[in-house]
Amino acid sequence: RKEVEQDPGPFNVPEGATVAFNCTYSNSASQSFFWYRQDCRKEPKLLMSVYSSGNEDGRFTAQLNRASQYISLLIRDSKLSDSATYLCVVLPTDSWGKLQFGAGTQVVVTP
Amino acid sequence: GAVVSQHPSRVICKSGTSVKIECRSLDFQATTMFWYRQFPKQSLMLMATSNEGSKATYEQGVEKDKFLINHASLTLSTLTVTSAHPEDSSFYICSASRTGVDGQPQHFGDGTRLSIL
Numbered sequence: 575r576k577e578v579e580q581d582p583g584p585f586n587v588p589e590g591a592t593v594a595f596n597c598t599y600s601n602s603a604s605q606s607f608f609w610y611r612q613d614c615r616k617e618p619k620l621l622m623s624v625y626s627s628g629n630e631d632g633r634f635t636a637q638l639n640r641a642s643q644y645i646s647l648l649i650r651d652s653k654l655s656d657s658a659t660y661l662c663v664v665l666p667t668d669s670w671g672k673l674q675f676g677a678g679t680q681v682v683v684t685p
Numbered sequence: 686g687a688v689v690s691q692h693p694s695r696v697i698c699k700s701g702t703s704v705k706i707e708c709r710s711l712d713f714q715a716t717t718m719f720w721y722r723q724f725p726k727q728s729l730m731l732m733a734t735s736n737e738g739s740k741a742t743y744e745q746g747v748e749k750d751k752f753l754i755n756h757a758s759l760t761l762s763t764l765t766v767t768s769a770h771p772e773d774s775s776f777y778i779c780s781a782s783r784t785g786v787d788g789q790p791q792h793f794g795d796g797t798r799l800s801i802l
Contacts, residue, residue: 608790617691617778617793618729661729670734671717671782673791677728 577601580662580676587652587683594648595679597662604674606665607638609647611658612678618661621647652683688712689781691794699802704766706797708735708779714759715781719791720752723776735762735779769801 580597587593599607607624622629624636624645635648649656662676688711696704708718716737721729733754734742741754753765762781766773776798780791 606790610793615776615798617796620790620792623790671719671791672731672734673719673780675728 576677577674578662578664578676580660580679582677583680583682585679585681587649587656587681589652589654589683589685591652592648592650593652593681594646595660595681596644596646597676597679598642598644599662599664599674600643601664601666601674602640602643603667604643604664605667607636607645608663608665609634609636609645610661610663612661613658618663621660649681652681654683654685657681657683689779689792689794691779691797693797694795695798695800697800697802698769700770701768702801704769704799706764706766706777706779706799708762708764708781708794710760710781713781713783715762715783716759718756718762718779718781720754720762720764721778721780723778723796729778732764735764737762766799769799771801774799774801 609621610618611621612618622631624638628637633650637646659678659680661678664674690709692707718735720732723729732747735754735756737756743749756762778796779794782789782791
C-alpha cells in the first residue's frame with residue numbers, strides 16, 4: 575500500500591464550477607500536511623498548508639480528518655489557471671524532514 | 686517568502702559526461718536539503734537527503750557513487766550526476782525548508798531537466 579494515495583483523475587471541471595478531491599495517508603503519526611500544485615514540466619509550488627481545524631485561502635479550502643487519515647482540497651469558482659496536478663504531501667513525525675508524496679490529482683478546467 | 690534557486694534549468698549532454706546541479710536557499714539557512722527525481726507522469730522520488738557538513742543519506746536503490754552530493758554551506762547543496770547515461774535523463778528537483786523550524790513546508794527549486802544523448 576502506498577503511503578499517500580490520491581485519485582489520479584483527471585477531474586474535468588467546467589470553468590466556474592467547484593471541484594473537490596481527497597488524499598489518504600497511512601502513517602498515523604504524520605504531523606504536517608500540505609497541498610502543492612505542479613504544472614506540466616515545472617517544480618511543485620506550495621498551495622497551502624493544511625491545519626487540523628481546516629483552513630481556507632481564497633477559493634481553496636483544505637480539510638484534515640485525522641481519525642480517518644485523509645485530507646481534502648476543494649476549489650471553488652474554478653479558473654482556467656487552476657488546471658494543474660495537485661500533490662498531497664505529508665510530513666511524518668520523526669521523518670527528519672522527509673516528505674511523503676501522493677502521485678497527484680490532475681485537474682483540467684475547461685471553458 | 687522563502688526561495689530556493691536551482692541551476693542549471695536545462696542540460697543536454699553526451700553520454701559519459703558528468704553534470705553538476707546547484708541548489709541554493711536564497712533567503713534562509715537550510716542544514717538539510719533534499720534531492721528528488723521525477724520521471725514523466727510519475728511522482729517525485731526522493732533520492733537523498735543532503736546534510737550540511739556531513740555525508741548525504743541516500744535512499745535505497747540510489748547509487749551514492751553515481752549521484753555525488755556536497756552540502757558545503759548552509760545555503761548550497763550540489764548534486765553531481767557522474768558519467769551520465771541516457772537512463773539518467775530525468776527532471777531533478779531540490780527542496781529545502783528553514784533550519785530549526787518544525788513543520789515548515791519545503792520549497793522547491795525550479796528543477797533541472799537533464800537529457801543525456
